[in-house]
Amino acid sequence: MITIDRLTKRFEKRAVLDELTLSIAAGDRIALIGSNGAGKTTLFRCLLGHYGHEGRVGFDGTAGRRREPQALSRIAFVPQLPPPLRMPVGELLTFAEKGAGADPVAMRAIAGRLGIDLDEVRKRPFFRLSGGQKQKILVTVALGRPADLMIFDEPSANLDPAARAVFIDLLAERREASMLIASHRLEEVAGLVNRVIELDRGRVVLDDAVLDRLRAGEFRRAEITLAAPHAPFALALAGWGFDADPSGLRFTGPVPAAETFRFLGLIARYGSLIERMSLEEAPERVM
Structure with missing residues (x-):
C-alpha cells in the first residue's frame, strides 16, 4: 500500500x-x-x-x-x-x-x-x-x-x-x-x-x-523489583501469571512476545514504584 x-x-x-x-x-x-x-x-x-x-x-x-x-x-x-x-x-x-x-x-x-x-x-x-x-x-x-x-x-x-x-x-x-x-x-x-x-x-x-510472534508462540521473561510492596501492582501481575517472592518486592514471570506492547502499557502505570526491571527473550518457545 x-x-x-x-x-x-x-x-x-x-x-x-x-x-x-x-x-x-x-x-x-x-x-x-x-x-x-x-x-x-x-x-x-x-x-x-x-x-x-x-x-x-x-x-x-x-x-x-x-x-x-x-x-x-x-x-x-x-x-x-x-x-x-x-x-x-x-x-x-x-x-x-x-x-x-x-x-x-x-x-x-x-x-x-x-x-x-x-x-x-x-x-x-x-x-x-x-x-x-x-x-x-x-x-x-x-x-x-x-x-x-x-x-x-x-x-x-x-x-x-x-x-x-x-x-x-x-x-x-x-x-x-x-x-x-x-x-x-x-x-x-x-x-x-x-x-x-x-x-x-x-x-x-x-x-x-x-x-507473527503470536503464531510463533514466543515468550519473554520479565523480572521486576519494587522499592516497596504495592498490593494493586501485585494483583495486576498475578493476572499475568507472575510469581512474587515472600517480601512482595520481586516478581518474575513470562510475557507472551505478542503481548509485550500491552504489558509495557500496564507497567508504565506503576513506573514510579519500580526500582529495577528486565525483559529478556526466553530460551524456549511455547508450541
Missing part, C-alpha cells in the same frame, strides 16, 4: 527523519511509538504531503515528492493539535460531507457516541470549542468518511476517559482500513494493532510483527 524509501526531512540542517525506510501493507494496523522528537509527527506530515522531503513515498506503486490528490483522498487524519479553524462547526461538517465524502448520518451517530451533540455546537466557531470538543469533532469527521488509511497523532490526548473508551471501540469497528496510530497510551491501542514500530532520531529501531 505505502512504500517509504530513505525518507529524509531536515529542519535547519537537523535531520528529523534520517533515511527512514518502511513498508505499510494494506490491512496493517500500526502503533507508532517513540519519544518526543523521534519523528512521528514529521513522518505523518510527509505522508500527507504537508512537507517537502528527500527520498520517496509511494502509494500503490507510484512515487513522487508530492502526493497525488487521488491518494490523499483515501487518507483520513486526526492531528495531535487541532487547527485554529475560525469556521463554524456546521461549515466544517458540510465541507467534510461534500469535499471528503463523509456521511452526515454516520457523523451524527459517531459524535453521539463520543458524547457531543452536533446541533448544540453547529453554529459555534471551531476554535472556540474546548480541547475535548475539538478532538471529538475531528474524530467524528475522520471516522465519518471512507478511507483506506487512517492516521491518528495522539488522537485521545484531549478526550475524557469515557470518550477514549468509545474511540477505541470505534477504531476496532473500522476493520477495512489500515491505520497508523501514534499514542503514549500504550495499553489503549495494544488490542488494535498487528505491528509495533518505534522511531528514534528519525529512524526505525523496532518493527515488531505482533501476529
